[in-house]
Amino acid sequence: NAGVTQTPKFRVLKTGQSMTLLCAQDMNHEYMYWYRQDPGMGLRLIHYSVGEGTTAKGEVPDGYNVSRLKKQNFLLGLESAAPSQTSVYFCASSPTGMYAYDYGYTFGSGTRLTVV
Amino acid sequence: GDSVTQMEGPVTLSEEAFLTINCTYTATGYPSLFWYVQYPGEGLQLLLKATKADDKGSNKGFEATYRKETTSFHLEKGSVQVSDSAVYFCALSEDTGFQKLVFGTGTRLLVSP
Numbered sequence: 414n415a416g417v418t419q420t421p422k423f424r425v426l427k428t429g430q431s432m433t434l435l436c437a438q439d440m441n442h443e444y445m446y447w448y449r450q451d452p453g454m455g456l457r458l459i460h461y462s463v464g465e466g467t468t469a470k471g472e473v474p475d476g477y478n479v480s481r482l483k484k485q486n487f488l489l490g491l492e493s494a495a496p497s498q499t500s501v502y503f504c505a506s507s508p509t510g511m512y513a514y515d516y517g518y519t520f521g522s523g524t525r526l527t528v529v
Numbered sequence: 530g531d532s533v534t535q536m537e538g539p540v541t542l543s544e545e546a547f548l549t550i551n552c553t554y555t556a557t558g559y560p561s562l563f564w565y566v567q568y569p570g571e572g573l574q575l576l577l578k579a580t581k582a583d584d585k586g587s588n589k590g591f592e593a594t595y596r597k598e599t600t601s602f603h604l605e606k607g608s609v610q611v612s613d614s615a616v617y618f619c620a621l622s623e624d625t626g627f628q629k630l631v632f633g634t635g636t637r638l639l640v641s642p
Contacts, residue, residue, distance in 0.1 A: 417572070446629075455618065455634035456573075471629075503572055517563060517575030518630065 416440070419504050419521035426494040426528045434489040434524050436504030444507045445487040446471075446518070447479060449500040456503065462487055494528045501525050531556045533619050535633035542609055542640050550604040550636045552593075552619035560621040562586075562595055562602040563630070567616040576604075576617070614640045 417438045426432055436445065443464050448456040458471030460479040468479045476498060478490045487506075491498060505518040536551040554560065561580040565573040577586035582597035591606045602619060619633040 520572030
């Protein structure tokens with residue numbers, strides 16, 4: 414089925430470890446996003462990309478890096494994990510222009526990350 | 530900056546009750562407004578949208594009207610079902626050509642039989 418696929422679904426890290434979350438979409442969307450979801454805080458934008466080879470900072474970028482080497486993939490990296498990065502991470506994608514308003518974002522099912 | 534404020538949950542209702550989830554927003558321009566729904570263990574899905582003042586978005590029995598004068602976009606449903614139990618997020622996107630969404634904190638709805 415077409416959509417956004419996130420891997421892994423669950424992960425436990427020790428403080429200081431690194432990891433990469435992978436997001437893949439097969440809808441040929443230009444825009445991709447990484448959000449984190451925390452209780453009582455809703456979704457906050459970490460980084461986003463408006464096209465292959467481009468990335469930009471969102472609301473809470475510190476401690477994260479991203480790359481978009483291919484249009485269909487958007488990677489989120491944690492270089493040195495901290496307990497404050499314990500969260501559920503969602504990737505999303507959207508088309509450009511008015512189609513984004515018509516169809517909205519397509520979200521992946523999330524990655525639950527625990528940093529101990 | 531832009532922001533969205535939603536009522537705190539959880540909202541607990543019996544099946545067939547009337548639902549209202551309040552949402553107000555702050556924006557500098559003329560945003561588009563959205564409601565997204567998140568079912569347990571899943572990502573968010575677009576529920577409905579409105580792109581200009583007085584527009585009414587509707588889907589699956591849910592409705593919301595874009596009220597510019599009160600900067601509100603309240604979600605309503607006449608008769609909720611157990612299957613409507615989920616977290617509902619109000620969101621806005623400024624009309625800047627790039628549809629970066631700003632989300633509210635979400636409201637959990639629990640419907641009992």
